[in-house]
Amino acid sequence: MADADDAVIGRRGSQPKGVARRQEILDRAIEVFRARGADGTSLRKIAEEIGVSHAALLHYFDSREQLLVAVYAHAEARRDKPAALVPGIDTMIDAATRNVEVPGLVTLYSTLLAASLESRSEVGREFFATRFERLRAELTASLRAQQAEGTVRDDVPAEHLAALIIAASDGLQIQWLLEPSVGLESTLRTLGALLRPPA
Amino acid sequence: MADADDAVIGRRGSQPKGVARRQEILDRAIEVFRARGADGTSLRKIAEEIGVSHAALLHYFDSREQLLVAVYAHAEARRDKPAALVPGIDTMIDAATRNVEVPGLVTLYSTLLAASLESRSEVGREFFATRFERLRAELTASLRAQQAEGTVRDDVPAEHLAALIIAASDGLQIQWLLEPSVGLESTLRTLGALLRPPA
Structure with a gap:
């Protein structure tokens, strides 16, 4: 990266x-x-x-x-990253829970992300557009493989699930920072449950 | 409001x-x-x-x-709001798609939300903490009613679904602004599909 x-x-x-x-x-x-x-x-x-x-x-x-x-x-x-994990809901839960442990990291991320939406932003806009694109592509490929092996429901597009997982993770980190009772990890695990095919 | x-x-x-x-x-x-x-x-x-x-x-x-x-x-x-709609995934999709039509509204929202995470924020932190709390409470009550009538799956906690819908909506508006091919409405409709009980 x-x-x-x-x-x-x-x-x-x-x-x-x-x-x-x-x-x-x-x-x-x-x-x-x-x-x-x-x-x-x-x-x-x-x-x-x-x-x-x-x-x-x-x-x-x-x-x-x-x-x-x-x-x-x-x-x-700089953060330790678990190497060679298949990207998916678990790696996103892991990243989200580690993010909120670094004081200021989510705030800095959110500040830069907001600034990247301003029309005069160049560096930030390119950074985040590229970052989201890469994350969505990695997750989509991984979710498609999981759909093929039957561990993720295949009646919905993998690229929608990828965008949803990233959005939910970003949004929940903020909700959690404002109200820790929200349960960052447990709520993301519920999203994981929604992704599984009906038994 | x-x-x-x-x-x-x-x-x-x-x-x-x-x-x-x-x-x-x-x-x-x-x-x-x-x-x-x-x-x-x-x-x-x-x-x-x-x-x-x-x-x-x-x-x-x-x-x-x-x-x-x-x-x-x-x-x-100031935006026209559809009155007396039951809060749920459809009202959130409606709000999200109308938000991105107002130039600068999502940027302003994201900027203020990021600023509210700063330790010296007072007005913003209270505004967003209150706003998220109210939205989560309204959505949770509504989702519980839908779980009872069988239109939303009831094997996951309604309060998790409420937090997820809000987070996904916030996060996807930003992804869409940076890359319009993401499909704000279609991706949120996929989240709606995930909420339905297995047929």
Whole structure:
């Protein structure tokens, strides 16, 4: 995933030293966002807080949006991911429950996603459009295989189920953050139950 | 819904003239957001664009967040709503497809929802927590009645289905805005199919 994201967010400084410095900046930027949130923070202020010059920050990131998208992609890539799992409702439940454990990650994701809908967004719009497309394609292929083997009901289109699982996971993380009694995992397991073929 | 929202967003100026003026400001503010988006617009700039003084705006709204939440509630209330429909998947499909027809409404909703997750949010957090709670309660009651009459499967908790329908609707509106081929209405109809009891 890191390579695809780097392409989208226009990584500069491809020499090893530049890459390492960029990672360092992102590591510190994540801490700033955890502590302060993403809303209303200028690039200049972020530079101040992570202790680099504004010019240095602009060397690596063209805009605040580009930095924020890179921070999100970096935070997501940094998390331990279970390797080689078949994408499906279980991997989405796993990702959703791990997301809400990282303070600020869902907030940052939601903030960037909302900003990507603004007409002047470029980096964010491309990042999220690409991300959703990839996720939907992976899930659809996996759900089709499960439909063929009889573990997912096959009377509904796999691509609809893929879009629904992603939407439900995104939406429920927010509902859960606002009201923890909602039951993020149990509600997603109910979606899993809806996907199974009638006994 | 207007009364509940007014309580949350702390309406001032309860005399008729103040109310009318406030509505007028909100009508003009909606146009500003449609044209410019909600991101990065200060209260002073908004006042300038809608042609009122900054002080006048502060008389009606304590903060930028309060104004934005009021704009969203106002835009939502202003849309024609089908009266006396039983809440359920069909009313949610109807609301979702009408939402995406109003330019900027989903963007404003998503921006405010993301901001409500920030720790310093007060107005927005209360508005959305209350809104989700009311929607979930209405949908749950309605789904329970449908489970009792046999039109919705009853082997899964109605409150999970309610949270899922809202999450799917919110999430799919965003996916659709980024990629219109996703099929907002058809995908939500598939969720409707998942809710029906096995034939």
